Amino acid sequence: MIDAYEESAGMGERINQLKPGQADISHGTILYLEDVTLSFDGFKALNGLNLTLDDGELRCIIGPNGAGKSTMMDVITGRRKPQQGRVFFGQNIDLLKLPEHEIANGMVGRKFQRPTVFEALGVAENIELTLTGSRSPWRMLKVRSTTTERDRIDEVLTTIGLIGLRDRPAGVLSHGQKQWLEIGMLLAQNPRILLVDEPVAGMTGEEVVRTAELLVSLAGTRTVVVVEHDMAFVRKIANKVTVLHQGSVLAEGSLTSVQNNPKVIEVYLGETPCSN
Ligand SMILES: Nc1ncnc2c1ncn2[C@@H]1O[C@H](COP(=O)(O)OP(=O)(O)O)[C@@H](O)[C@H]1O
């Protein structure tokens, strides 16, 4: 009785300490999807999807083409709203009530497959552009960054391994380096959750290894979700793996456990997910 009382008193105190818009992650959950269904003209791209992400984890999402991976990311980022279900950031923030731009601001950063860096601008300037948000590229060239901004830019460039190229035009970067720069542009906005869609497609072997190291290093201080087809890459970084199929979770667990799951083997027949 006393324990229960103390526990509930503690919870009240904690919730009171949250600032407006701040996520309550005291239970360790950063993202919670429950029974999410999203239909396109009656076809359920997501069908009663449940997913829980722990704060700071590195999660791989795999699944055959059409499984609903991109649609799931559209829902998490607020790009599409499901017809049914609940999507919470922490315990308290209902993402279904927030517009996409608010979710992008400090909550969920999404890296699409194709890099979209500004090739004519410098490497550091690309990061600066995202830091300053509302500034147009033209104004940015005329207004000097503050020391704090420069420190932040250099910190991000160090993290992504491009500090030595800070003043080169982004156009000279290799495909892999452009992908890292784009990850840096997201990091500059300090997302709690980083979603990356097929990060290693088109990379060289060396770039793949460095991308694995980068994503592993980013987890912990933030939550990283990687959607990937390349199973050799998943094996390099995998911790917990979720397999989507027909809009819901087919299996979840270690890479070995899902690869040995008969249901997973069946949906992947002909796609050789276990090769490499
Ligand atoms: N805008 C859309 N209109 C109609 N159907 C769509 C649309 N987007 C996706 N779908 C369908 O929803 C299913 C899931 O798609 P998607 O989330 O892109 O899968 P994945 O990313 O796993 O390959 C597919 O069958 C796809 O054809």
Ligand SMILES: [Mg+2]
């Ligand atoms: Mg997709």
